[in-house]
Amino acid sequence: MIAHLLVRTAAFALGAALASHAAAQEARTVLPLASDWRFTGEDAPSDAAKPDFADDAWQAVSVPHTWNRVGYYHHDLGGTNTAATVAKKMGVGWYRHRFDAPANLAGRKTWIEFDAASRVAQVWLNGVLLGEHRGGFGRFRLDASAALKPGQSNVLAVRVDNSQPAAGSSTSDVLPLFGDFFVHGGLYRPVRLISTAPLHVDMQDFGGPGLYANTAAVQGGDAQVHVRLRLTNDGAKAAAASARIALIDRDGKVAAQATVKQALGVKATQEVAADLTVPGAHLWQGVVDPYLYRLRAEVLGADGKVSDTVEQNFGIRTMRFDADKGFFLNDKPYVLHGVGYHQDRDGKGWAISPADVEEDVATMREMGVNSIRLTHYQHGQVIHDLADRYGFVLWDEVPLVSAWTMMGKMEPDPALVANVRQQLSELIHQNYNHAATAIWSIANEVDFGNSLPAFVRGGTDGKTPDPMPLLHELQALAKAQDPSRPTALATCCEGRLFGADVAIPETAVAADLGGANRYFGWYFGKEQDLGPALDQLHAKRPAQPLSVTEYGAGGALTIHTDNVLGGAPDSRGAAQPEEYESYIHETALAQIAARPYLYASWLWNSFDFATTVRTEGDAQDINTKGLVAYDHKTRKDAWYFYKANWSDAPTIRITGRRYATRAYGITDVKVYSNAQSTELLLNGRSLGKREGCAQMVCVWPAVTLDAGENRLVARGIRHGAAVEDQITWTLSPEKRGHIAIDTGALVAAKSKTRLLGSDNWFEGGEVASLDKPADYGRKAELARIEGTQERDAIATYRKGDFAYHIPAPAGRYKLTLWFPAVAGQAKGGFDVRANGKSILRAFEPAAPAADAAAVARSFDVTSKGQIDLEFKAGAAPARISLIELDAQ
Known part of the structure; x- marks a missing residue:
């Protein structure tokens, strides 16, 4: 009782x-077990658990430790991992540690406490099996009282297994089964020995x-x-x-x-x-x-x-969520704007230090973040303690991600259900007292239905298991263990337009709160579709509070565009320019801010992170949607966009600094600034001031660059403090008289003979490509194109009815138009006009015998500051792959 x-x-x-x-301090003792461990990345013989096992040949390590290093860039701007240093092995590793136990532990209770071991751990002390823990994220304790030798040397042995779950494998019932993130192995959080008197606070309540x-x-x-x-x-x-x-x-x-x-x-x-x-x-x-x-x-x-x-x-506080008015902290409206967060970083994997987490939190605080979605598993106590201290509101999540049965099964195995119940219980019990923790999330993206992505697809014969029974069970468990907090889950697919053969389960109703992962303008749809899609979800369930739990785009540090609307991004391939990531965040934030019924938004993601299901952007095995690179230091432009909007600190950032060698001599200059007035200077010349910029985005259009070095300085004052940013761009002298537009391309192709710019100065038309894009697990299929050394540039094109209005210094130019011709193409021509004069009538690029070919035509044109080209469909849509202008 x-x-x-x-x-x-x-x-x-x-x-x-x-x-x-x-x-009390004398009553409970804590002995950290951090240094002088031995490790082998192979499965050791069964006697490796015995005290006298010879481990001298094993590697000397400290704990926290992981044997994995995953993900690297094809450059040196944002991390130190390389193809030669990565280690993606998943499987068994062994740890052994000798320590002296104080003599005064005799007659007391002792436990070995692990803050995490990924993902299955078996633990022996002095050759005695203490137990096993299945789950890579929660703290667990094993009773070592009977096996410990007080006043003597003791040997701790741990066998850890982070094998990828598969049917019949050692980890087949340990979540997550799949996920767009890498599950590192090892003792990647601290280990300690805890001793108490026989009368004590319960040590075996789910950690x-x-x-x-x-x-x-x-x-x-x-x-x-x-x-x-x-x-x-x-x-x-x-x-x-x-x-x-x-x-x-x-x-x-x-x-x-x-x-x-x-x-x-x-x-x-x-x-x-x-x-x-x-x-x-x-x-x-x-x-x-x-x-x-x-x-x-x-x-x-x-x-x-x-x-x-x-x-x-x-912390003493109240929180509530209103379906129409959003989030309330202590009965006052409180706008939650935050980020998603994964715990790995370049060079360390998951074996991060408290100082690393403190650095991450400092980066978030400087950006103006006030909430973090801890995805997609239980995070450690350090981030929770820091969130309490600095006032972040947290979304905590259990690792039920995308799949909950092994291939082909319609029902989860009882052992897997027990495992997710255990992991949810650990999540709640270990984080119950944190003022920052506001939400228990019971799942992420279990509503793919039969549209499962390639990395989790297979063996289902078109049938998909129903997630609702398991979600209902987890909902009941969470409410029983903590009725004071709401539950939530994040959905991916409800409300999107799929084919008639795609069935998407409605899972949001299983939890108290809704969360929508929506990547309009990236994986699907148009960037302006986000707001209307949220309105539809809100209208469908008007009594359920709704949030945006993920949105964003990839942003490669070394890939750039001259016009974010010039072509299609490639969410599975290379065309992921830094500028497009910024554009998606600018358009998304505007739509989110206009919807006060949302209780929160969390962008995806705070930092780039490791995942072996991706080969994209300028990286391998990295999700590049972070606003900060994998080194957790190199900040992308979009980070400053949020700082200018969310932080009160004076902020000015000239965008595009990593696009230093410019393809065009005339370009827009964009500055993120929260200064009352922002002035832009080019090589000391003022280009004017901007005030009241919408969303803190100030633009100076059609800036003419100087040949050679261009030093841009933006400066302003906020709250009486001066703030300034400066960058340098270079424009080669020959680019003053040469313009080469890779039409239909968001990212210009690389050329051995010329510097190409991406599609720009167009009006109308659609983008198209002769190549088939990449997808999960599948490389792009490149068309064979004859008649050119610029295969990649010819592969993309603009088609339909469209025009170009190209700014060019006054003078005479040679205009060269490169057209794509495709074998088996429909017959028919189109017209082309230059400065109002017809230069091609009913033109039909000759169809090649091969897959495709490039067909070029040249003309003399005159510019009075701008050259206008019109492409008019005739019997066939107009199309153009490359436009070149050379001053005469």
């Missing part, structure tokens, strides 16, 4: 509190602290805090225990306290509870004022001595 006591605030002397805290609190109510300035404490008696006799529970403010003063008594039988665990009333409670107010108390529970025996203590940071 739960003992329950309501106690108003009582003040006891600070000295007594400190004394009792000191006693949780055994102490749990939530804000029950805030009214009239006072707060009601409900506290639960799990007490365990591992002694040989029954115990008369009491628990002293207190909230301590930042000044060390007791804000509220209660004492609860509980009799405990032998080897018994009992939960007790108390309600604390905190007068004049100082609330946790997000990034504005993330005030934290210390929640302390002391366990006392019948003699009144403290036998154990647990402390947790705790």
Whole structure:
């Protein structure tokens, strides 16, 4: 029976509190097990668990550790991994560690605590099997009391297996089964030995602290805090225990306290509870004022001595989600704008340090982030503690991603259901006390239906399992374990336009809150489709709060475009320019900000991350949608777009600095600026000022660059502080008189003989290609094109009825038009006019005998500052692959 006591605030002397805290520190000891480990990346013989096993030949490592290094760029701008240094092996690794146990641990309880081991771990101490943990993300503890040798040397052995799940494999029932991220192996979070007295706070409650609190109510300035404490008696006799529970403010003063008594039988665990009333409670107010108390529970025996203590940071706050008005923190509207976050980084994989996470959080704070979606698995305590401290609101997620059965099965195996239940329980118990944690997510993108992507497809004979039974079970489990927080899940596919043969399950109804992963303008649709799609979801379920849980685009540091509308991006291939990523975020944020019913938005992603299902952009095995590169230092232009919009700090960023060698002598200059007025200078000449720029995006159109070096400086003042940015572009002298437009191309083709620019200065038409694009697991199929050394440029083209208005300095030019001709093409011609005069009538590029060919025609034209070309369809659509202008 739960003992329950309501106690108003009582003040006891600070000295007594400190004394009792000191006693508790003696009652519980923690021994970090970080250095002097031995590791082998192979499966060792069965006697590797024995204390006398010879491990001298194994590698000396420290923990945290992972054997994996995944993902690299084809350049040196954003990371140190290379093709030679990556290590993608998935399978078994072994760790061994010798440590001396203090003699005073005799007669006490001891546990080996792992903050994570990926993804299945078996643990031996002194040759005794302590147990196994299945799941790569949650903390777990194994009772080492019987195997430990106090006052002697001890040997800890751990076998870890991060094999990719497959039917019949050792990890077939351990989530995630699949995912667009790499699951690193190893002991990638800290390990420690914990010792307590026999009478202690429960250590075997899904890795949780055994102490749990939530804000029950805030009214009239006072707060009601409900506290639960799990007490365990591992002694040989029954115990008369009491628990002293207190909230301590930042000044060390007791804000509220209660004492609860509980009799405990032998080897018994009992939960007790108390309600604390905190007068004049100082609330946790997000990034504005993330005030934290210390929640302390002391366990006392019948003699009144403290036998154990647990402390947790705790923030008093209320949160609610409204389907029409969004998110409320402490009953006040609070706009959540955030990022998705993966825990790996270049050169370290998942074995990151607290300093690494602190750096990531600092990068987010500087950008103006106030919320993080912790995807797609349980993250460590460091990020949670930092979120509490800095006021981030968190979405926590269980690793149910895309698939929940092995290939061909219509129902999940019971062992897999048990595993996801275990991982959800660990997620909730271990993060229950964090003020930052707002949402428990029970799944991500389990609504593909029969449109499964290639990396999870196969063996289903067109049938797909129903996710709803499992989602309903997880919903019930989450609400039972924490009724104070809402559940959510993220969907990918509902509301999109698919073929008639595609069936998409409606999964959003399984959770309290909705979340939409939508990549309009990238994987599907048009960039302006996002807002209307969200409106449709909101109208369909008007009572369910809705958020945007993912949106974005790839952004390659070394790939650039002159016009983001000049061609189609290639979400599976190379055409992923940095400028297009910025464009998608600019258009998406405008649509999101215009919809106050959204309770949150999380862009995808804060940092580039490793995934072995991608070969795209300028990288291998990296998802390049991050706003910061894989080194977690190199910031892309889009990062500054959000900083200018979300942060109050003075911000100016001239975009396109990595596109330093310019293809065109006339170009728009775009600056992200939150200054009251922004001035742009080119080689010391002012190009004017901009004020009141929409979304903090200031543009100077059609800037004429100088031959040679172009030093651009943008400057302004915000809140009385001057802010400035400068970059240098180079325009080769010959480009002043030569323009080469790779039409239909978002990214200009590479040429050995000329510098091509991407499609620009067009009006109308559609883009097309003779090549078949890449897809997951499939390379692009390149057409064979005769009659040219510019195969890649000829492959893309613009077609239909369209025009070009090309800015060119006054003078005479040679105009060369390159047309694509395709074998078996429909008969028919089209017309071309230059500056209003016909230069081609009913023109029909000759069809080749091969797959395709390039057909060129040249003309003399005159520019008075602009050359106008018109392409008019006749019996066939007009089409053009390459436009060249050479000054005469």
